[in-house]
Amino acid sequence: MGSDALAESVNSLDVAVVLDDSGSMGYDTICHGCYEQAGEIFPEGDRYPLTWPPLASSGHELCDTLSSPDHPGFSEYDGERYITIEAEHYSSYQPDYHGAYRDRSISYWVIQRNGGSNTSANSVDTGSSSHRPYMRHNPWINYAGAPITARTWNDLTTNPGIVPRLDYQFQVPLDQGGIYYIWVRGMGGTQTENGVSPSTIYWGLNGTPVGSEDDFLEASRTSAYNTYWRWERLGNTGNLAPGSLHTLNIWAGGIAVKIDKIVLTTNSNVSPAIFNGDNIGPEESGRLFGLACNICSVPYGRGPADGCAQDNQNDDIFVDEQPLRAAKEAIKGFASKLDPRYDQFGFVRYDSSASIGLDGDDDGELHCLVLEGQDACEDEYELAFEDVLDDVSNADDSGTTNIPDAMWDGIRVLMFRTEDAPDITDPDNLYKDNGHQHYGRPQANHIMVLLTDGVVNERPNKCDNSTFRAAAADKYGKDSFADFWPDTSDTDQDCLMFFAYAARSNLVTLYTIGLGDSVDEELLEAAAELTGGAFYIAPDRDDLDDIFSDIFDRIYVRLVR
Structure with missing residues (x-):
């Protein structure tokens, strides 16, 4: 090399990114069902905002001033009156659900749009039967991976600022004051925390806590099973004057508790569950206030064309899938730094088990020099790595954390092997992949970047095979397989360290x-x-982009003139 050589990179790179897409990687998703990838690459996809303006079945706007008969503020059934408010039409809430504005140890109420056909919805906002709206107490674990602490009555009365609250301002009908009985259609979560049932909510009137309810059926944290919604009566309002304004407060107690609809009625003996015999209750009829009547409230998804300061369809409600989304975007940014003329890029995803790509085809294999040829790799990285990036974009969160299996696939995807029918009890045969072609290059630097948010709690079956364990220990000079990670007696950890040795021996x-x-x-x-x-x-x-950039700086040092 002459003195005019520029430092750019020592060798071409074969890089496999190994992504944890276990269930906890989606724990902090703000709204399940507000956004669907729909086969597109983020940020493209389908979004599901609420319909503006909110209308009653009669067609009048629910934000209008009460005036009989056009907007009486109630619906009637079998001679009974009901003031009905859909839970997603709150007038105010606290705390802010945006990660930038809240303590990560504090939970929040937020809209969800993955309710099934038996979830209630405003008559003009039913949408797809799989995108019915409701409110949920989010998230179910904090950023450190520990369960969020459910909130107690003592929290509410001594430190109310840490207890998530929804406010529903309502107006008593102009011609009917009296005592109103409050019903809520809700559903519990699945895990008791801090001695608080996952079905617990607290309620109050005009900012004063009054009582609690914990008899909702317990169900999934992240979805709303149709048959688990239940009506429960909270209590009564006391005597209210005709036309008067009041605020019903709903505080979150149990983790992942959900509410779908609120009904107030003067009849103490009638449950909204009997309305039309469908358990969903009467259609929305009460006058709405506050955020429910603000076109720029985020769930309506409006933007500058409607006088809003920002495009609300870019809010966390509609684009968030965290921390999995952040990991995906950081990986894409990392891929953009590679040069497809010299470097190859592949993808492994893992939860309870691992796979190269998503569908068992070549999309996750190293692209694109060996697989597709030099001529196909002259384009920008988006085209050269298109199939790999599609798989990255479409990874979904579920399952546990099988890091050893992921490392095994990470090594395989970097290899160039075609041998048939290996003996899996022989560590030297781990990468003879039943004749399947991989596309690594012997002369390239082989790099595996593995990301996880948890601890290893699964392993491939081979790590339980006694013949394999003995051969693996012998190959790497260990007295036993348990000596790969002697600090504990955890076979999952031993298995992970075995694959670290295997990675080193495969360069x-x-x-x-x-x-x-x-x-x-x-x-x-x-x-x-x-x-x-x-x-x-x-x-x-938010640290992931900088970390991937630092890794790139470490591996990219090619010498060119």
Whole structure:
């Protein structure tokens, strides 16, 4: 090399990014069902805002001033009057659900749009039967991976600012004052925390706590099973004057408790469940106030054309899938730094098990020089790596955390092997993949970047095979398989460290990223450093872009003239 050589990179790169898409990677999704990828690459996809303006079945706007008969503020059935408000039409709420404005240890109420056909909806906003709106107490774990603490009555009375609250301002009909009985259609979560049932809500009137309810049926944290909605009577308002304004307060107690509809009636003996015999109750009829009557309230999804300061369809409600979304976008940014003329890029996803890509085809394999040829790799990275990036975009969160299986696939995707029918009890045969072609290049630098937000709690079956365990220990000079990670007696951890040794023997450099505070830093650091790589901790998902940039700077040092 002459003195005019520029430092750019030592060798071409074969890079496999290994992404944890286990269930906890989607824990902080703000609204389930407000956005669907629909086969598109983010931010394209389908969004499901509420319909503006909110209308009664009769066609009048629910934000209008009460005036009989055009807008009486109630609906009638079998001679009974009902003031009805859909839960998503709150007048105000606290705290803010945006991550930038709240303490991550404090939960919040937020709209969801994955309710089924038996979830109530405004008559003009029913949408698809799989996108009915309701409100849920979010999230079910905090950013450190620990359960959110459910809120107690003592919290509410001594420190109400930490207890999520929804406010529903309502107006008593002009011709009928009296005592109103409050009914709520709700559903519980699944996990008792801090001694609080997951079905618990607290209620009050005009800012004063009055009572609680915990008899809703317990169900899934993240979905609204049709048959689990139940009407429960909270109590009564006391005597209210005709036409007077009041605010019903609903505070969250149990984790993932949900509410769908609120009904007030002067009849103490009638349940809204009998209305039309469908359990959904009467259609929305009460006069709405506050945010429910603000076209720029985020759930309506409006933008500058409607006089709003921002395009609300870009709000976290409609684009958030966290921390999985942040990881996906950081991976795409990392891929954009690679040069398809020299470098290859592949993708492994894992939860309870791992796979190269999503569908068992070649989309997750290294692209694109070996697979498609040099001529196909002259374009920008979006085209050269298009199939891989599509798989990254479409990864969904579910399952547990099988890091060893992911590392196994990460090594395989970087190899170039075609041998048939390996003996899985022989560690030297791990990557003879039943004749399946992989597209690694012997002369390239082999890089694996593995990201997780949790601890290893699964392993591939081979790590339980006694013949394999003995052969693996012998191959790497261990007295037993348990000596791969002797600090504990956890076979999952032993298995992970075995694959770190396997990565090193296959000339794969491993970089590990721990997202949040619930990862096993010591184990991830040991695995990476064994291969000559490095471990990074990302306290917050916003740190991921900088970490991927630092990894790129470490691996990209090609010398060119």
